[in-house]
Amino acid sequence: MAMKSGTPMRYRIRNIAGRVGLYFSVIMLVSPAILFFLWTLSLAFKNELDNTAYPPVFIPNPPTLDNFVDVFAKNDFLTYTINSVIVSFSATGLALLLGVPAGYGIAKAKATKAAMLILIARITPGLSYLIPLFLLFQWFGLLGTLTPLVITHLVITVPIVVWVMIGFFEGLPPELEEAALVDGATIWQAFRHVAMPLARPGITVAMILAFIFSWNNFIFGVVLAGRSTRTLPVAVYNVLTFEQISWGPLAAAALVVTAPVLLLTLLMQKEIVAGLTAGGVKGG
Amino acid sequence: MNITSSASTSSGVGNRGPSVTGSGASSPGADRRRNYARRYWIFIAPAALVVLAVILFPWVFTVFMSVHDWKVTGATPFIGLGNYTRMFSDERFLWAVVRTLWFTAASVIAPVVLGVWAAVCFASTFKFRGVLRTLFVLPMMATPVAISLVWTMMFHPQLGVLNYLLSLVGLPPSSWVYASSTVIPTLVLVETWQWTPLVMLIVLGGIASLPSDPYEAAILDGASTWQMFWHITLPLAWPFIVVASVIRMIDALKAFDTIYVITLGGPGTASETLNILLYQTAFAYYELGYGSAMVVIFFVIIMLISLLLLHVRQRQAWQ
Numbered sequence: 001m002a003m004k005s006g007t008p009m010r011y012r013i014r015n016i017a018g019r020v021g022l023y024f025s026v027i028m029l030v031s032p033a034i035l036f037f038l039w040t041l042s043l044a045f046k047n048e049l050d051n052t053a054y055p056p057v058f059i060p061n062p063p064t065l066d067n068f069v070d071v072f073a074k075n076d077f078l079t080y081t082i083n084s085v086i087v088s089f090s091a092t093g094l095a096l097l098l099g100v101p102a103g104y105g106i107a108k109a110k111a112t113k114a115a116m117l118i119l120i121a122r123i124t125p126g127l128s129y130l131i132p133l134f135l136l137f138q139w140f141g142l143l144g145t146l147t148p149l150v151i152t153h154l155v156i157t158v159p160i161v162v163w164v165m166i167g168f169f170e171g172l173p174p175e176l177e178e179a180a181l182v183d184g185a186t187i188w189q190a191f192r193h194v195a196m197p198l199a200r201p202g203i204t205v206a207m208i209l210a211f212i213f214s215w216n217n218f219i220f221g222v223v224l225a226g227r228s229t230r231t232l233p234v235a236v237y238n239v240l241t242f243e244q245i246s247w248g249p250l251a252a253a254a255l256v257v258t259a260p261v262l263l264l265t266l267l268m269q270k271e272i273v274a275g276l277t278a279g280g281v282k283g284g
Numbered sequence: 285m286n287i288t289s290s291a292s293t294s295s296g297v298g299n300r301g302p303s304v305t306g307s308g309a310s311s312p313g314a315d316r317r318r319n320y321a322r323r324y325w326i327f328i329a330p331a332a333l334v335v336l337a338v339i340l341f342p343w344v345f346t347v348f349m350s351v352h353d354w355k356v357t358g359a360t361p362f363i364g365l366g367n368y369t370r371m372f373s374d375e376r377f378l379w380a381v382v383r384t385l386w387f388t389a390a391s392v393i394a395p396v397v398l399g400v401w402a403a404v405c406f407a408s409t410f411k412f413r414g415v416l417r418t419l420f421v422l423p424m425m426a427t428p429v430a431i432s433l434v435w436t437m438m439f440h441p442q443l444g445v446l447n448y449l450l451s452l453v454g455l456p457p458s459s460w461v462y463a464s465s466t467v468i469p470t471l472v473l474v475e476t477w478q479w480t481p482l483v484m485l486i487v488l489g490g491i492a493s494l495p496s497d498p499y500e501a502a503i504l505d506g507a508s509t510w511q512m513f514w515h516i517t518l519p520l521a522w523p524f525i526v527v528a529s530v531i532r533m534i535d536a537l538k539a540f541d542t543i544y545v546i547t548l549g550g551p552g553t554a555s556e557t558l559n560i561l562l563y564q565t566a567f568a569y570y571e572l573g574y575g576s577a578m579v580v581i582f583f584v585i586i587m588l589i590s591l592l593l594l595h596v597r598q599r600q601a602w603q
Binding site: 018019022023025026029030032033034036037039040043052054055056097098099101102104105106108109111114117118121122123124125126127128129130131132133134135136151152154155158162187191212215216218219222223232233234236237247250251253254255257258261262264265266269272273276 | 322323324325326327328330331332334335338339340341342343345346349398401402405406408410414416417418419420421422423425426427428429430431433434437438442443445448477480481482485486509534537538540541544545559562563566567572575576579582583586587590
C-alpha cells in the first residue's frame with residue numbers, strides 16, 4: 001500500500017497492462033465467492049419446480065418466500081434460533097469476562113507459557129476435547145441441556161479473546177498505566193480505568209470473532225446437543241437433510257443460519273479483517 | 285483506522301505475543317515492570333482455571349482413557365498400549381492417515397498459492413477494493429454447515445449447477461463427491477474456496493508492513509512488476525507465507541464440518557479422514573478408548589508438523 005503512494009507517474013503509465021491484469025486477477029479470485037452466494041440466494045428464492053429444472057434457472061421468477069415459510073412452519077426453527085443465541089451470547093460474554101483480564105495479565109507479565117497454552121488450544125482439534133467432556137457431562141447428567149454447549153464453546157471463544165487481547169494490550173504504550181501506578185492506583189484500577197478503555201477496539205474485535213466462530217460451530221453441537229437443544233447449524237444438518245430433501249427449503253435454511261454472520265462481516269468488515277490478520281484465529 | 289494500524293504495527297501472526305519467538309526484548313524500565321509482573325497472575329487465574337477444566341483436563345483424561353478398553357457402558361479394563369498396537373494394524377486407520385495427509389497437502393498448496401496471489405492484488409489500490417475484499421472474505425466467515433449444504437446441491441451429478449457450467453464450456457460432467465476418485469479433489473476445492481481468504485489476510489498484513497524503499501529503488505532501476513514480486517515481495521513476505529501455511533495446515537488436518545456434511549467420509553470410506561474416523565469410532569461405535577488413542581496420535585502428528593514448519597520458518601528468519 002505504502003509503495004504505491006510514492007510511485008512516479010512514468011511507472012504508472014508503463015503499467016496500464018498491469019492494471020488490466022490486476023482487474024482480471026481480482027475478478028478471477030473474487031467471482032467464486034460472489035457466484036456461490038448469488039446461487040444460494042437464487043436457490044432460496046425459487047420455487048421447487050425451478051430448483052430442479054435442467055438446465056438450471058438462475059433468476060427466481062417470480063421470487064418466492066415459500067421456502068422460508070416452509071422452513072419455519074415445518075420445523076421448530078424458533079427454538080433452535082433461541083438455542084444458538086443463548087449459547088453464542090453466553091460463550092462470548094463469559095469469554096470476554098475471563099479473557100480480557102487474562103490477555104492483559106499475559107501481556108503485562110510476559111507470561112510466555114500461558115500464551116503457549118492458548119496457542120496449543122488453537123492447534124488441538126475440537127473433536128479431541130469431546131470424548132472426555134462427553135463422559136463428564138454424562139456423569140453430571142447435563143446432556144440434553146444447554147450447559148455443555150456453553151462450556152464447550154468456551155474452548156473456542158476463550159482462546160480467541162485471549163489471543164486477540166494479548167496483541168492489543170501489547171500494542172498499548174505502557175507509560176500511561178505506569179503513570180497511574182506511580183500515582184498510587186492499584187493494578188486493577190490501572191487495568192480498569194486506563195488500559196481497558198484504550199483497548200475497546202480490541203475488545204470489539206475479540207467479541208465479534210468469538211461470537212461468529214461460536215455461532216458457526218457444528219462439531220460440539222452434533223455430539224452434545226439433544227433433540228430440543230440443537231443449535232442452528234446442527235438443526236439444519238439433522239432436521240433438514242434427513243426429513244426433507246427439497247432444495248429450496250434447504251437453501252433457505254442455510255441462508256437463515258449464516259445470514260447473521262454474513263451481515264456482521266459486511267457491517268464490521270474493518271474490525272474483522274484486523275482481528276483475523278492479527279490472530280489467524282479460527283474456532284474448533 | 286485505529287484498529288488497522290495497531291494490528292499491523294505488532295507485525296502479524298508469527299511474532300505476535302511473546303509466545304512464538306520467546307524473545308522478551310528488554311527495554312529500559314523493564315526491571316520496574318518486572319516487579320509488577322508477578323502481581324498480574326490474578327488477571328490470568330480465572331481464565332487459567334477454565335482452560336484447566338475444559339482444555340487441560342480433557343487431554344489428561346484422553347491419555348488415561350487411551351490405555352483402557354473403554355466403551356460407554358461396562359467395565360473399562362486397563363489394556364496398556366493395546367489400543368495403540370491395534371491402530372497400527374488397523375488398515376482403515378492407516379488409510380485415513382494417508383488420506384488426511386494427501387488432503388492436507390493439497391489443501392495447503394492451493395490456498396497458499398491463490399492466497400499469495402490475492403494478497404498481492406489486494407495490496408494495490410483499485411476501485412471497490414474494500415468491498416471486493418469483504419466479499420472475498422465471506423466464504424471463511426460463513427457457517428460451514430450452511431455452505432456445505434449448498435455445495436452438496438451444486439455437486440449433484442444430474443441437476444447440479446456445476447455440471448451444467450462444465451457442459452457450457454464443453455467439458456464432460458464430473459461425478460464430484462459421488463465417486464471415490466474425485467471426492468478428495470472436490471473436497472479440496474471446497475476447502476480452497478473457503479480458506480484462501482485467511483491466507484490472503486495474513487500475507488496481506490505482511491505485505492502492508494514491508495518497507496517501501498526496496499520498491500522505490502527497484503522502480504528507479506526499471507524492474508518489472510513480476511521481478512519486484514519475485515525478488516522483493518516474496519522473500520520479504522516469506523515469514524508470513526510460512527505462518528499462513530502452518531495455520532492452513534493445522535486447519536486442513538482437522539477439517540471436519542465440510543467433509544462430515546458433504547460426504548460423511550463417503551462414498552464408502554473414500555473421503556474418511558482422521559477426524560471423521562475419530563468421530564465415527566468414538567460417537568458412532570462408542571469405542572471411546574480406541575478413539576482416545578487416535579486423538580493422542582492425531583495430536584502428535586499435528587504438533588510434529590507444526591513444529592517442523594515453525595522450525596523452517598525460524599531458520600528462514602535468520603538468513
